[in-house]
Amino acid sequence: MTEAPREAREQNQPSTRERIQQTAIALFSEHGYEHTSLREIAEHLGVTKAALYYHFKTKEDIAASFFESYAVDLDRICDWGDTQPRELGTRTELLRRYAEVIRSHVPVLRFMQNNQAALTRLDRMSVFRLRQQRLHALLVEADAALINRLRAWDAITTLYSNWITFPRVDDSEEEEIREASLQISIGMIEANAAS
Amino acid sequence: MTEAPREAREQNQPSTRERIQQTAIALFSEHGYEHTSLREIAEHLGVTKAALYYHFKTKEDIAASFFESYAVDLDRICDWGDTQPRELGTRTELLRRYAEVIRSHVPVLRFMQNNQAALTRLDRMSVFRLRQQRLHALLVEADAALINRLRAWDAITTLYSNWITFPRVDDSEEEEIREASLQISIGMIEANAAS
DNA sequence: GTCTATACTGTGATAGAC
DNA sequence: GTCTATCACAGTATAGAC
Numbered sequence: 001m002t003e004a005p006r007e008a009r010e011q012n013q014p015s016t017r018e019r020i021q022q023t024a025i026a027l028f029s030e031h032g033y034e035h036t037s038l039r040e041i042a043e044h045l046g047v048t049k050a051a052l053y054y055h056f057k058t059k060e061d062i063a064a065s066f067f068e069s070y071a072v073d074l075d076r077i078c079d080w081g082d083t084q085p086r087e088l089g090t091r092t093e094l095l096r097r098y099a100e101v102i103r104s105h106v107p108v109l110r111f112m113q114n115n116q117a118a119l120t121r122l123d124r125m126s127v128f129r130l131r132q133q134r135l136h137a138l139l140v141e142a143d144a145a146l147i148n149r150l151r152a153w154d155a156i157t158t159l160y161s162n163w164i165t166f167p168r169v170d171d172s173e174e175e176e177i178r179e180a181s182l183q184i185s186i187g188m189i190e191a192n193a194a195s
Numbered sequence: 196m197t198e199a200p201r202e203a204r205e206q207n208q209p210s211t212r213e214r215i216q217q218t219a220i221a222l223f224s225e226h227g228y229e230h231t232s233l234r235e236i237a238e239h240l241g242v243t244k245a246a247l248y249y250h251f252k253t254k255e256d257i258a259a260s261f262f263e264s265y266a267v268d269l270d271r272i273c274d275w276g277d278t279q280p281r282e283l284g285t286r287t288e289l290l291r292r293y294a295e296v297i298r299s300h301v302p303v304l305r306f307m308q309n310n311q312a313a314l315t316r317l318d319r320m321s322v323f324r325l326r327q328q329r330l331h332a333l334l335v336e337a338d339a340a341l342i343n344r345l346r347a348w349d350a351i352t353t354l355y356s357n358w359i360t361f362p363r364v365d366d367s368e369e370e371e372i373r374e375a376s377l378q379i380s381i382g383m384i385e386a387n388a389a390s
Numbered sequence: 391g392t393c394t395a396t397a398c399t400g401t402g403a404t405a406g407a408c
Numbered sequence: 409g410t411c412t413a414t415c416a417c418a419g420t421a422t423a424g425a426c
Contacts, residue, residue: 016392016393034229037417037418037419038418038419038420039417039418039419047393047394048393048394048395049419049420050393050394050395050396050420050421050422051392051393051394053419053420053421053422054391054392054393055392058419058420059419059420113311114311115311116308116309116310116311129362133362136362146368146371146372146375147375147378147379150357150361150372150375150376150379151379153357153360153361154349154353154357154379157356157360158349161352161356162345162348162349165348165352166345166348167324167328167331173341176341177341177345180341180342180345181345183342184342184345184346184349187386191382211409211410232400232401232402233401233402233403234400234401234402242409242410242411243410243411243412244401244402244403245403245404245405245410245411245412245413246409246410246411248402248403248404249409249410250409253402253403254401254402254403
């Protein structure tokens, strides 16, 4: 995405680019995107601000780079979905797989959910939204009734938004929340199939 | 909330404070919160930046002030709910009323949805979240199964998040989306009641 | 190819005169 | 209640060292 050398090394120690990403997502999550300055990130890494600009064109670019692996995973799911019959069984499996992807990208998704506006510029967000729409198209027919299209949309958003916004009583509930959300989500496309 | 003179006038012409709010929400919605400078807002109003600081302590305060009337409306709904029996009929009516409140606060809610992170500071956001939790407590028993509590949460979030995030084919769908969302939302607490 | 030094513009914010 | 003047700091850009 950037002209910077991407996977220059397959070795164990993370590249500077990766170290920037790690530090940035940690600080963004802690203080929020706009309350984290590039100076802070640079100081944590022991480099100067300008060094960041060698690896990323802008501050937004750093944030946008978080989504790369998530987008790849989501694409893989949709690619699989394209090869399957358009029926209920495929759809519940799509949701199941999507729930798994979400599970391994919670910090990124939480960050995204909280910072939508900061990422709207230059359609970085719409890249994400287009992928969500691609999944949606696999879950419901394009000419279905509005309520069915809405319910399919809810089936998707429920999976990650509950995880992020539902007020936890106890942190150990995490896994139960994930399973219950999946159950609700599947229930929705079952309701669609029944109508 | 601010020390500034709040409702100094009941007359027709808007106070400077209200003019600032109107201009700010328009510009924030158009360019996003952090891509709108106080200089822009001031210029649109024909005043200087410093004048804004007489009416609001910070830029965040301007944004936070948007929620005042929404919060009042939501409180009113919950106050009513407290006087009613804890049964299905009350709960569907709560959702119906909440949907009405949302309808008259769409720009504010859209702004909130998009700018959560920018407002997190000083717990301005948590004031909103606490109200959402109060409504949630009216929709489901505190000791209910996790999946039922989650479904009640979804019943709330569906009402506004669909309106904001669902990709419209046509802007005239607005009203249909609202109705279908309410139907889905009610369906969820009905599912809770059935279990 | 990777970084430092340095500088620029614009931001949110404050103090004090009118 | 609004202004001018000023502040520290933000994101950004580039020239050049290694």
